Amino acid sequence: MSTFFAQYAWLVPVFPFAAFAILTAMGKGMSKTGAWIGTIATFASLVLSLCIATERLSGNAEDYSNQFTWIEIGNLKLHAGFEVTNLSTMMLVVVTLVGFLVNLYSQGYMKKDERISTFFAYVALFTSSMLALVLSDNLLTFYIFWELVGVCSFLLVGFWYQKPEARAAAKKAFIVTRIGDLGLLIALLLLFWYMPGHALDFTTIHNVFDSQGGGAISTGITTLIALLIFLGAVGKSGQFPLHVWLPDAMEGPTPISALIHAATMVAAGVFLVARTFDIFDASQVAMTTVAIVGAFTAIFAATIGLAQNDIKRILAYSTVSQLGYMMLALGVGSVTGAMFHLLTHAFFKALLFLGAGSVIHSVHTQDIREMGGLGGKMKITAWTFGIGALALSGIPPFSGFWSKDAILTAALDKQPILFVVGIIAAFFTALYMARLFFLVFVGKQREGQHAKESPSVMTIPLIVLAILATVAGFVETPFNGWFGHWLTGGDAEHHASGLVMVVSAAVGLLGLYIGWLMYVKGTIRRDAVSSRMPGLVTVLERKYYIDELYQWLFVKPLQGFGKALELFDEYVVDGIVRLSGYSVSALGRLNSRLQNGQVQTYALTAIIGIVILIVAIAGRRFW
Amino acid sequence: MSMLSSYLTLAAVLFCIGLFGVLTKRNAIIVLLSIELMLNAVNLNLIAFSKYGVNPSIAGHIFSLFTITVAAAEAAVGIAVLIVLYRSRATVNVDEFDELRR
Amino acid sequence: MLNFDIEITGEFVAFFVLSVCAIVGAVLAINFTKVVHTALSIAFTFVSIAGLYVLLEAEFIAFVQVLLYVGAITILMIFGIMMTKHDGEGKEPGRPLHDTLAAIGCICLFGILFYGIRNANFPTESAPFVEDNTREIGKALFTQYAIPFELVSVLLTVAFIGAIALAKREEESSQ
Numbered sequence: 001m002s003t004f005f006a007q008y009a010w011l012v013p014v015f016p017f018a019a020f021a022i023l024t025a026m027g028k029g030m031s032k033t034g035a036w037i038g039t040i041a042t043f044a045s046l047v048l049s050l051c052i053a054t055e056r057l058s059g060n061a062e063d064y065s066n067q068f069t070w071i072e073i074g075n076l077k078l079h080a081g082f083e084v085t086n087l088s089t090m091m092l093v094v095v096t097l098v099g100f101l102v103n104l105y106s107q108g109y110m111k112k113d114e115r116i117s118t119f120f121a122y123v124a125l126f127t128s129s130m131l132a133l134v135l136s137d138n139l140l141t142f143y144i145f146w147e148l149v150g151v152c153s154f155l156l157v158g159f160w161y162q163k164p165e166a167r168a169a170a171k172k173a174f175i176v177t178r179i180g181d182l183g184l185l186i187a188l189l190l191l192f193w194y195m196p197g198h199a200l201d202f203t204t205i206h207n208v209f210d211s212q213g214g215g216a217i218s219t220g221i222t223t224l225i226a227l228l229i230f231l232g233a234v235g236k237s238g239q240f241p242l243h244v245w246l247p248d249a250m251e252g253p254t255p256i257s258a259l260i261h262a263a264t265m266v267a268a269g270v271f272l273v274a275r276t277f278d279i280f281d282a283s284q285v286a287m288t289t290v291a292i293v294g295a296f297t298a299i300f301a302a303t304i305g306l307a308q309n310d311i312k313r314i315l316a317y318s319t320v321s322q323l324g325y326m327m328l329a330l331g332v333g334s335v336t337g338a339m340f341h342l343l344t345h346a347f348f349k350a351l352l353f354l355g356a357g358s359v360i361h362s363v364h365t366q367d368i369r370e371m372g373g374l375g376g377k378m379k380i381t382a383w384t385f386g387i388g389a390l391a392l393s394g395i396p397p398f399s400g401f402w403s404k405d406a407i408l409t410a411a412l413d414k415q416p417i418l419f420v421v422g423i424i425a426a427f428f429t430a431l432y433m434a435r436l437f438f439l440v441f442v443g444k445q446r447e448g449q450h451a452k453e454s455p456s457v458m459t460i461p462l463i464v465l466a467i468l469a470t471v472a473g474f475v476e477t478p479f480n481g482w483f484g485h486w487l488t489g490g491d492a493e494h495h496a497s498g499l500v501m502v503v504s505a506a507v508g509l510l511g512l513y514i515g516w517l518m519y520v521k522g523t524i525r526r527d528a529v530s531s532r533m534p535g536l537v538t539v540l541e542r543k544y545y546i547d548e549l550y551q552w553l554f555v556k557p558l559q560g561f562g563k564a565l566e567l568f569d570e571y572v573v574d575g576i577v578r579l580s581g582y583s584v585s586a587l588g589r590l591n592s593r594l595q596n597g598q599v600q601t602y603a604l605t606a607i608i609g610i611v612i613l614i615v616a617i618a619g620r621r622f623w
Numbered sequence: 624m625s626m627l628s629s630y631l632t633l634a635a636v637l638f639c640i641g642l643f644g645v646l647t648k649r650n651a652i653i654v655l656l657s658i659e660l661m662l663n664a665v666n667l668n669l670i671a672f673s674k675y676g677v678n679p680s681i682a683g684h685i686f687s688l689f690t691i692t693v694a695a696a697e698a699a700v701g702i703a704v705l706i707v708l709y710r711s712r713a714t715v716n717v718d719e720f721d722e723l724r725r
Numbered sequence: 726m727l728n729f730d731i732e733i734t735g736e737f738v739a740f741f742v743l744s745v746c747a748i749v750g751a752v753l754a755i756n757f758t759k760v761v762h763t764a765l766s767i768a769f770t771f772v773s774i775a776g777l778y779v780l781l782e783a784e785f786i787a788f789v790q791v792l793l794y795v796g797a798i799t800i801l802m803i804f805g806i807m808m809t810k811h812d813g814e815g816k817e818p819g820r821p822l823h824d825t826l827a828a829i830g831c832i833c834l835f836g837i838l839f840y841g842i843r844n845a846n847f848p849t850e851s852a853p854f855v856e857d858n859t860r861e862i863g864k865a866l867f868t869q870y871a872i873p874f875e876l877v878s879v880l881l882t883v884a885f886i887g888a889i890a891l892a893k894r895e896e897e898s899s900q
Contacts, residue, residue, distance in 0.1 A: 597724025607830040633744045635838040639831045640751040646827035656767045681861045696884030698798045702805040703888035709809045
């Protein structure tokens with residue numbers, strides 16, 4: 001099979017980067033053109049990515065990699081390069097596709113923002129680094145781009161820096177993910193230390209850990225490395241206990257939430273684990289940890305999502321929950337399931353966020369209690385959002401059903417408890433999606449709201465994503481394991497399980513039905529739960545008090561420590577500095593008094609100087 | 624203690640008294656006179672060496688002649704400067720002249 | 726260190742008397758508050774030094790000393806005193822720190838000089854000195870030191886012209 005386009009894969013991140021460079025160089029002077037530059041660059045990347053994908057679709061394409069020596073210190077060589085595999089091809093397509101659609105959508109959404117060209121520059125930089133991250137053939141460059149997407153996330157979350165919440169959220173996102181990044185860095189250093197030949201490229205990692213038996217690296221170290229890598233993934237993908245930044249990151253513009261905090265960057269953690277899956281595979285402890293953390297996050301975030309009132313926050317917790325699903329899939333050994341869910345989730349969650357953005361754009365509020373009956377006014381948005389909600393809830397035949405089904409099947413094979421947790425989480429997912437959808441689009445319309453459909457530049461991406469969210473699931477069904485085979489090269493690990501399909505579809509439908517009863521029909525009173533268990537609802541609304549806990553556990557002590565250091569700086573360090581300053585200026589004052597313009601003083605000084613000089617020179621003889 | 628040492632010590636005493644006058648006296652005329660005293664002390668040294676030195680010669684006399692001449696010139700110019708200063712500032716106190724500071 | 730094993734000769738007595746006169750004159754000059762007194766007392770010192778020159782067989786220099794220092798410079802200074810006012814003599818506030826430091830500096834300097842003189846190794850016997858030194862000075866000045874002599878005359882001329890130019894009232898130019 002030809003690898004013609006794959007050779008030029010390095011161009012994929014270059015297009016957006018060029019756009020970023022142009023936009024940054026041109027500055028604010030080109031708001032309208034600037035937006036188009038970013039969009040066109042991303043489109044170019046999309047076309048190239050699709051070409052690469054087409055070339056590889058046949059299934060048995062050779063992996064193409066190209067690397068050069070980056071740094072050479074003594075006989076130590078660091079390489080940099082890119083690698084095109086089926087996994088990275090899939091990610092390329094997802095990132096460029098969602099990136100392109102979000103760019104298009106932002107043309108409408110960000111139209112009135114005066115820093116629109118800056119926005120597009122950031123988005124272009126993000127797209128570029130995300131694509132480079134996907135293409136990286138070794139952990140070192142991977143880590144560099146990993147940090148770069150983190151920076152872009154920080155910049156974009158804090159894009160509306162005039163809002164104090166946005167500033168705080170940006171800081172929080174950056175600091176919390178740093179904890180994970182530190183883990184990844186340590187893992188990187190450990191790998192560098194223990195790997196034969198200090199190799200950091202994924203191929204060598206694959207080879208070393210795949211043949212693990214009496215292998216090169218002891219089990220303890222392997223577990224440690226795997227857990228540290230997982231810590232990085234936890235930070236980036238918003239898994240418990242580092243999930244707290246992701247909901248707050250919704251302070252950023254909605255297209256950003258769709259692109260970075262739903263479809264691509266947060267999935268980088270999943271991608272990382274999938275990319276280094278051999279390390280995890282070699283350590284049972286690490287696999288169990290991944291599975292448990294994933295499952296717990298899935299149900300934990302889903303329950304919080306039930307009690308939130310901010311449309312974007314609900315979706316954010318849903319993202320956290322779905323990323324938990326992906327981790328669960330990885331933990332039970334199903335790379336295919338994880339990547340499949342990543343793919344479908346990228347489409348339907350981007351769709352949901354963009355739909356939410358369309359709603360916010362129209363009614364200028366994010367509180368779902370202030371919405372209602374928008375379905376009539378915003379038909380396209382309502383329909384596409386509905387499709388996204390169904391896909392997320394796992395209703396057949398939408399894509400979410402198939403990918404969730406793949407995960408649940410794998411979980412059932414491995415550990416029934418995880419399966420049960422997944423099913424419960426799926427039920428909650430359906431429930432909160434029903435609540436969200438019915439509260440926003442169905443029911444009475446609010447007074448004084450002049451909702452109208454968004455411009456076509458915003459609805460077209462919605463339609464495209466809705467189509468994808470519907471059909472993307474058919475690449476891998478229990479009856480057709482093409483995707484898994486294509487992705488991992490192995491045999492289809494999927495065996496049809498009628499039970500799983502029926503159960504997952506049933507709980508999804510059940511969730512939707514209860515939601516319908518509560519929020520449309522009114523058969524079940526809305527406050528049925530909150531009146532009986534007010535404590536539980538409060539706990540959910542306060543997100544299990546995790547933020548408060550961190551506030552007391554980490555933030556306050558650290559602030560106290562910072563205060564202490566500040567005092568130390570104020571009085572000890574500054575004291576020394578001031579002392580030296582004062583002593584010098586005192587010396588200066590003394591000298592300036594000496595410099596009084598009177599010849600006799602000068603002569604006296606000269607005489608004393610001569611005396612001292614003579615004494616010093618003559619005195620040397622006696623020492 | 625030879626005569627040479629005595630003369631040198633006397634010259635040192637006169638020199639230091641002159642120096643003290645230069646450093647402490649406020650009146651510019653006294654300062655000038657003190658400078659003359661210091662020059663005289665040096666002359667005394669020259670003459671003493673001329674007689675009691677390792678190679679007694681007339682060169683010491685010649686030198687002191689030159690010194691006296693230069694001192695005379697210095698005194699003349701010094702008094703002239705002093706009078707000009709007095710005309711502009713109405714004082715001859717050296718501690719009131721602090722133009723060097725500006 | 727101070728071994729005053731000095732044979733009392735006529736020369737030494739004369740030296741002793743003249744040096745005491747010179748030092749007393751100098752000390753008084755420093756201590757007088759009136760400027761005229763100072764000038765006169767300095768003149769006394771100059772005369773004493775002239776006497777010392779005679780003692781050192783430098784009669785010509787002694788003559789020049791009396792002529793120039795006592796006759797010219799002191800008179801010049803007295804003219805200077807007459808042309809300026811000296812009403813507020815000795816009424817300014819003292820400068821104790823400055824004066825103390827100056828005294829310490831001068832005493833230290835003297836100590837160093839004295840130490841150096843005491844430790845220097847001078848030849849005890851001196852070669853015979855020329856008899857008629859005025860003639861010798863004349864010869865040297867007009868042979869060996871002719872060029873410096875002429876230069877000094879130029880210097881003197883320049884100095885006096887400069888002094889006149891400085892002290893001249895500038896009424897013509899200011900009008």
